[in-house]
Amino acid sequence: MTNHWIDIQFSDCILAMGSNPASNHPISFKYIQKAMEKGATLVNVDPRFTQTSSRAHLYAPLRSGTDIAFLGGMIKYILDNNLYNEKYVKFYSNAPFLVNPAFRLPGENDGVFSGLNGTKYDKSTWSFQKGADGVILKDPTLQDPNCVFQLLRKQYDRYTPELVSKITGTPVDKLLQVYKTYAATGQNGKAGTILYAMGWTQHTVGVQNIRAMSIIQTLLANMGVAGGGVNALRGESNVQGSTDYALLFHILPGYLRAPLASLPSLKDYIEKSTPATTEPKSLNWWKNYSKYITSLLRAFYGTNVAPEEAYDLLPRLDDGKNYSWLSLFDAMYKGEFTGFFSWGQNPACSGASSNKTRQAMAKLDWMVNVNIFDSETGSFWKGPGMDPAKIKTEVFMLPCSASIEKEGSITNSGRWMQWRYKAVNSPGEATPDGELISELFLKVRELYEKEGGPLKEAVTKLTWDYGPKDAFGRVTHLDAHAIAKEINGYFLEDKEINGVLYKKGSLVPSFALLQDDGSTSSGNWLYCNSYTEKGNMAARRSRKDTTPIGIYPEWAWSWPVNRRIIYNGASVDPETGLPWDTEHPVIIWDGAKWTGDVPDGVAAPGAGRPPFIMKPDGVASIFGPGLADGPFPEHYEPLECPIDKNLLSPQFINPTIRRFDVGGTELDLRATCDPRFPFVCSTYRVSEHWQTGLMTRWCSWLAEMQPSMFVEMSEELAKLKGIGNGDSVVVRSVRGEVDAVAIVTARFKPFDINGQTIHQVGIPWHYGWVTTAMRKYSHDDKKPEVFTFGDSANLLTPFIGDPNTMIPESKAFMVNVDRKGVK
Amino acid sequence: MKKGMIKATDAFERIVHWSLAISCILLMITGLGMMFHSLNFLAVPVGGLKNLKLIHNFTGLFFAVSLFFSILMWWREAGVFSFPEDIEWIKTAGGYLWHVDHVPEVGKYNPGQKMFFITVALFGAVMVVSGLIMWFPLSLNMNLVRFMYFLHALGFLVIFPFFFVHLYLGTIGSPGSLPAMVTGWVTRAWVKKQHPKWLHEMEESGKLVVYGEEKKPSSHHA
Amino acid sequence: MAEYVKLYDGSKCTGCRGCQLACKQWNQLPARQTRNTGTYQNPPALQPTTWTLMHFQEVSNGNGVKWFFRNEACMHCTDAACVKVCPSGALHYTAFGTVGLDREKCIGCKECIFACPFEVPKYDPATDKVAKCDMCQSRVENSMIPACVKACPTGALLFGEKEKILAVAAARAKEVGGDATVYGDKFVGGTHFVYVLPEKVSLYAKLPEKPRVPLTVIAWKDWLKPLSLLAAGGVLLGSFLHYIIHGPKSPDESGDSSAQ
Known part of the structure; x- marks a missing residue:
């Protein structure tokens, strides 16, 4: 989230699209409700009528996987009707930038951008024109045909309401109603917010879905303001934290890049990673990159290893190789792994095309399953279709503590780091994950020290000062505060900065003081300022607030530097410094400094510093050449779709996705426009269960409320297939099948797609065979108090991901539904 | 036993009557204990209302059986009015309420007793049926069950006062009646006063059993 | 409270x-x-x-x-x-x-x-x-x-x-x-x-539009219940009055002896 949960109440128009906050983020509705009580409009766009729709003022249906067409139409509407904030666009975005004249848009280039070579783009034409001084050429009048603004207009001129309606199935009048309602937030003093979730990310165009909305938010001056922003409702309470701490393969903590094999030295790495700008007034905050990586290396290896040597100890990625989930499981399926730690996850149900992930695990020699309950993963070898006698994988179960059984912090969607105290002891042998990791580390280190091994120092020289130690120097008990302090960072020597002396061993007050000379450490520069000499900022619980926009600066702590609304420098007029919304100012210039929220990179009013300081040029990227699949979002059909052509262009699907189905295994199959699988299917969640249901299916109260896999379908489809409400049915895709109970509902309606009737169905993905009544329970197996019914929805989903993130396309694929026993 | 006493009831009759009386009293006491919070204390000796409920329910079964035999046994003699003498009797209220020189002669059971019997039989059955439904109501229609509660209360309204009338007339209000229920032997004078017609009939048919006398063979039965 | x-x-x-x-x-x-x-x-x-x-x-x-x-x-x-x-x-x-x-x-x-x-x-x-x-x-x-x-x-x-x-x-x-x-x-x-x-x-399904205490309950608790007490009390009183005013219906001892 660029903003935070409390902030939603200051919105004038809330667009819930690709999300179902009423069901899946129930607490968010506290603030949505508050906003509505103040007169805000709730707009909901979703393939089915959800609990959120039931509360929305305006509901519009769309076919799964057509969000870019929908949003592209909105961009056109905003531009055609001059509903954008011209000053904001001119000063705060790259709209005036002149693009390379050789650049071609999909509309004039067979549906792809210029430079496509196989499945990869040569991005040389996705560049800006530069003057002799190296500064980007701009047209402040936004009239130049090569300027970003005109290209944007040209790109979305094709997205007429009529054509969009044919693609999305949304009636034209509904489309225009949504466009009109949302575009009204472009007025000064109005703010619109987007609440999105996995409904947008889990597509082969996932990142571009969000890009499309970012462009809209920029046009309407909704970035940086109270009640605005682009807000991802995270699927898990600490997903924000886990990405901040580099859960993903391509980053290090604080979104630093994972080192590549082609960057042999720290110097090379820093040079390659630090963006440069020729824009004279741009702050280009990432110019400090060297400080953050150096401080991180100091946190890893302390002062015993010079930063340059420490860099040499870091693992490298092979250039161009993808190590994301789909690639890893593909490799596992092909037998390229011997061992696997399945830590706090349930791949047997959460992985796309779960039959493949289940088969993949059977190729391992060993697997360590760290979790709080037995799962389809830990017991995969005795699951449906498995012959335990033929599976060599040795599985170790390490029971771990639940979140309430240990101390530490989580970072919520609003980037708040909130400290949590331990509430209860863990049952039995369950141990906090941190302790497990610590024990594992100490053992591995001991083995390295004893037996040696490649790059031995990478392990043996790591610092590990996370709590009291025994006589052998081993940590006996992990201290969450020690870890939190290391993350914040220390001065490793006495250091004078701007005339202030910081003592060795003291905590660094803010990342602005981190150094690249090795004098500071920080485990995650974004979190520098979270645990200072003033104490644990995340543990603060003051309800004091002097702002009119619910900043509550002393409640917990938010990255970066306790800023609650990022890009807030854009909430004021670039010339006068006055807030666009005088009722809900985020920052206020008091003549000498900014008050309110922690200002984001903004200089004195009228100083001309562009406020998007994390972008090299300081402005929001309407033209975003950084992505793999295009500088503007373009509609492509999902990998599996019900129609045989893309109505917008000759290019059917996203040309840059990695196709596992081409030359893939029998579990990577694709069935598009296949009469055997005529219905669009989307997966989703219910309020009662969480993720694969691993934690919730074992809770009898939750299982009682939602005991069963179900499939929701329209009354029309049910009639067509002779299915009655509550009937037992089988949902099949080309990759697998799953039993379900039919919920026949008026909340699903068939779509009219280009004159063709297209049916869509939906399934929750929380179920799994481990908690069912049908399976065999041996005497020492835990039995659920309330059995659930059905297996994972991911048995059906395609093994395909977004080209930028590799998030699987679980939200749009093709299935068939039949009554049980009917084929 | 005095010589000359007349046998009014046989042992079976007396057992059935006692069963009915005792169960009825028990039902009324336990019922009252549940009907009025102020009478909840009636449950104390049996260890609480829950036991009281159980006693009430099972006594109800006992009552049902007793009622069944009562009806089987008495409906011919007490369940059918005979004309015109019963009408005549009713016109004089049997001489119970005002002075009547000559009370019309009636059979073994006078119309008052017949009315009592019919009422008890009818409302007893109502109590049994409604009580059973109240005991096992869960799968039954809501309105039907609600009506049963009403009927049970209505039955009580009728039977409760009737019980006292019966008690009074069977004891101090009609001296000499009680032995009919206790030993079965009553005095000739009492029979003559209460059921003169029955006495004549019995004597005529020679069925009258008199203590200390050989039963005369009936002239009508050859 | x-x-x-x-x-x-x-x-x-x-x-x-x-x-x-x-x-x-x-x-x-x-x-x-x-x-x-x-x-x-x-x-x-x-x-x-x-x-x-x-x-x-x-x-x-x-x-x-x-x-x-x-x-x-x-x-x-x-x-x-x-x-x-x-x-x-x-x-x-x-x-x-x-x-x-x-x-x-x-x-x-x-x-x-x-x-x-x-x-x-x-x-x-x-x-x-x-x-x-x-x-x-x-x-x-x-x-x-x-x-x-x-x-x-x-x-x-x-x-x-x-x-x-x-x-x-x-x-x-x-x-x-x-x-x-x-x-x-x-x-x-x-x-x-x-x-x-x-x-x-x-x-709304299963929501009574005009819910009320059922008539049968009112009849039972508000009418029949007090009435049954009243009736029983009336009977007791009546019996007492009958006894003292009209007197019991005693058998005629003379008639008894004459029949013998």
Whole structure:
């Protein structure tokens, strides 16, 4: 989230699209409700009528996987009707930038951008024109045909309401109603917010879905303001934290890049990673990159290893190789792994095309399953279709503590780091994950020290000062505060900065003081300022607030530097410094400094510093050449779709996705426009269960409320297939099948797609065979108090991901539904 | 036993009557204990209302059986009015309420007793049926069950006062009646006063059993 | 003690069922095996182990579909049929105006089950007792709001002093407009659980439009019960008067001897 949960109440128009906050983020509705009580409009766009729709003022249906067409139409509407904030666009975005004249848009280039070579783009034409001084050429009048603004207009001129309606199935009048309602937030003093979730990310165009909305938010001056922003409702309470701490393969903590094999030295790495700008007034905050990586290396290896040597100890990625989930499981399926730690996850149900992930695990020699309950993963070898006698994988179960059984912090969607105290002891042998990791580390280190091994120092020289130690120097008990302090960072020597002396061993007050000379450490520069000499900022619980926009600066702590609304420098007029919304100012210039929220990179009013300081040029990227699949979002059909052509262009699907189905295994199959699988299917969640249901299916109260896999379908489809409400049915895709109970509902309606009737169905993905009544329970197996019914929805989903993130396309694929026993 | 006493009831009759009386009293006491919070204390000796409920329910079964035999046994003699003498009797209220020189002669059971019997039989059955439904109501229609509660209360309204009338007339209000229920032997004078017609009939048919006398063979039965 | 009222505002409810779960958690009510029957609603109805239940109901017309949610729990009537019929006093009025249930006193007679116009009390064969929402008496007595209200994220459930909550409800119904009404304040002496319903009452499944203490219960408890005492008393008095005025109907001793 660029903003935070409390902030939603200051919105004038809330667009819930690709999300179902009423069901899946129930607490968010506290603030949505508050906003509505103040007169805000709730707009909901979703393939089915959800609990959120039931509360929305305006509901519009769309076919799964057509969000870019929908949003592209909105961009056109905003531009055609001059509903954008011209000053904001001119000063705060790259709209005036002149693009390379050789650049071609999909509309004039067979549906792809210029430079496509196989499945990869040569991005040389996705560049800006530069003057002799190296500064980007701009047209402040936004009239130049090569300027970003005109290209944007040209790109979305094709997205007429009529054509969009044919693609999305949304009636034209509904489309225009949504466009009109949302575009009204472009007025000064109005703010619109987007609440999105996995409904947008889990597509082969996932990142571009969000890009499309970012462009809209920029046009309407909704970035940086109270009640605005682009807000991802995270699927898990600490997903924000886990990405901040580099859960993903391509980053290090604080979104630093994972080192590549082609960057042999720290110097090379820093040079390659630090963006440069020729824009004279741009702050280009990432110019400090060297400080953050150096401080991180100091946190890893302390002062015993010079930063340059420490860099040499870091693992490298092979250039161009993808190590994301789909690639890893593909490799596992092909037998390229011997061992696997399945830590706090349930791949047997959460992985796309779960039959493949289940088969993949059977190729391992060993697997360590760290979790709080037995799962389809830990017991995969005795699951449906498995012959335990033929599976060599040795599985170790390490029971771990639940979140309430240990101390530490989580970072919520609003980037708040909130400290949590331990509430209860863990049952039995369950141990906090941190302790497990610590024990594992100490053992591995001991083995390295004893037996040696490649790059031995990478392990043996790591610092590990996370709590009291025994006589052998081993940590006996992990201290969450020690870890939190290391993350914040220390001065490793006495250091004078701007005339202030910081003592060795003291905590660094803010990342602005981190150094690249090795004098500071920080485990995650974004979190520098979270645990200072003033104490644990995340543990603060003051309800004091002097702002009119619910900043509550002393409640917990938010990255970066306790800023609650990022890009807030854009909430004021670039010339006068006055807030666009005088009722809900985020920052206020008091003549000498900014008050309110922690200002984001903004200089004195009228100083001309562009406020998007994390972008090299300081402005929001309407033209975003950084992505793999295009500088503007373009509609492509999902990998599996019900129609045989893309109505917008000759290019059917996203040309840059990695196709596992081409030359893939029998579990990577694709069935598009296949009469055997005529219905669009989307997966989703219910309020009662969480993720694969691993934690919730074992809770009898939750299982009682939602005991069963179900499939929701329209009354029309049910009639067509002779299915009655509550009937037992089988949902099949080309990759697998799953039993379900039919919920026949008026909340699903068939779509009219280009004159063709297209049916869509939906399934929750929380179920799994481990908690069912049908399976065999041996005497020492835990039995659920309330059995659930059905297996994972991911048995059906395609093994395909977004080209930028590799998030699987679980939200749009093709299935068939039949009554049980009917084929 | 005095010589000359007349046998009014046989042992079976007396057992059935006692069963009915005792169960009825028990039902009324336990019922009252549940009907009025102020009478909840009636449950104390049996260890609480829950036991009281159980006693009430099972006594109800006992009552049902007793009622069944009562009806089987008495409906011919007490369940059918005979004309015109019963009408005549009713016109004089049997001489119970005002002075009547000559009370019309009636059979073994006078119309008052017949009315009592019919009422008890009818409302007893109502109590049994409604009580059973109240005991096992869960799968039954809501309105039907609600009506049963009403009927049970209505039955009580009728039977409760009737019980006292019966008690009074069977004891101090009609001296000499009680032995009919206790030993079965009553005095000739009492029979003559209460059921003169029955006495004549019995004597005529020679069925009258008199203590200390050989039963005369009936002239009508050859 | 002040009278308290709980409000369910259907126009603010998102059907998240936090209330249903919180109720189970606070009251430590076990779950039962359920199955999906083609609706999100589960268990299908209130149970001895489910005292608060979210109803899910779809209503579709030409203009699309509406999804109604409704929180069902004891309505805590001022004139409560269940209290009227309860033989043991297990069901009783509390100092807050709500209807408490003393499970120790319940004898499992099931009379309340059929008296309640909302069909709230449920019989549990395992314990031979009935069970229902007691508006978290254990919490309210300790200055805490009911668990369901505490759990509600949107403010659809509110709890407070009667006058205040009823004013909030009336204002909200007016604000929502259209067919929105307050449900609960106009019958059975006013309930202590009231609804703001955004749609016509008649559209909601299994919600009585004009709930009342059943006539049979009134006839039984208010008429027949006192009447039976009166009648019995009358009979006793009558018998006494008969005895002393008219005298017993004694057998004629002379006639007896003459017949011999």
